[in-house]
């Protein structure tokens with residue numbers, strides 16, 4: 001009887017220690033800090049205002065961090081470096097108007113989507129290109145490693161139907177278009193609107209190329225962090241705060 005009591009007590013204490021241990025364990029690389037990787041060349045989702053990264057993603061991740069009792073800290077990098085940074089644990093999450101794709105799902109985990117994007121085509125106002133079917137035989141500019149790059153590569157370049165120029169930023173691709181070095185740019189619709197409004201003589205074609213969902217990427221296996229972020233994100237979606245942020249940056253036409 002006595003031994004049984006001792007065993008029960010030991011099991012109880014062990015359980016408590018485990019439970020507290022789990023609470024105290026840090027879920028991010030720096031305790032109390034949620035480090036997010038982005039490529040701050042993508043207005044209105046992330047861009048610089050002075051030396052500060054602002055935009056839809058910056059505001060949403062700040063609120064998520066707040067809900068988790070943390071501070072959000074941005075790490076600005078090339079778009080193609082974001083997923084490797086998440087995978088290697090250099091950062092906690094990636095948030096960059098990042099489209100959920102099957103390929104990416106193989107290497108990172110995603111939250112539920114928080115926004116929708118579309119790949120659109122930007123051309124010069126007097127361009128003969130009127131839709132995706134006219135891209136054949138043309139030179140198309142994209143931001144390296146984005147879905148615009150992937151789709152144009154798969155659909156046209158790999159088939160020997162078009163040429164591609166890959167730039168470090170969407171803005172660089174748009175500059176090349178303005179200078180007549182390329183025939184079109186394929187990029188997400190909201191950044192497209194910003195870039196077109198900043199340059200003379202460009203237009204966005206009506207027919208979109210493809211519709212996609214943006215979500216936050218977390219390292220595979222870090223389910224604890226993924227679940228926490230997902231719960232905070234869902235609260236912010238339900239309370240209407242995510243929509244409020246989107247509406248602040250994207251004015252209805």
Ligand code: ARG
Nearest residue numbers: 039042096097098099146147
């Ligand atoms: N939605 C596209 C993708 O996921 C483009 C994202 C580019 N984002 C950025 N911050 N530069 O590939």
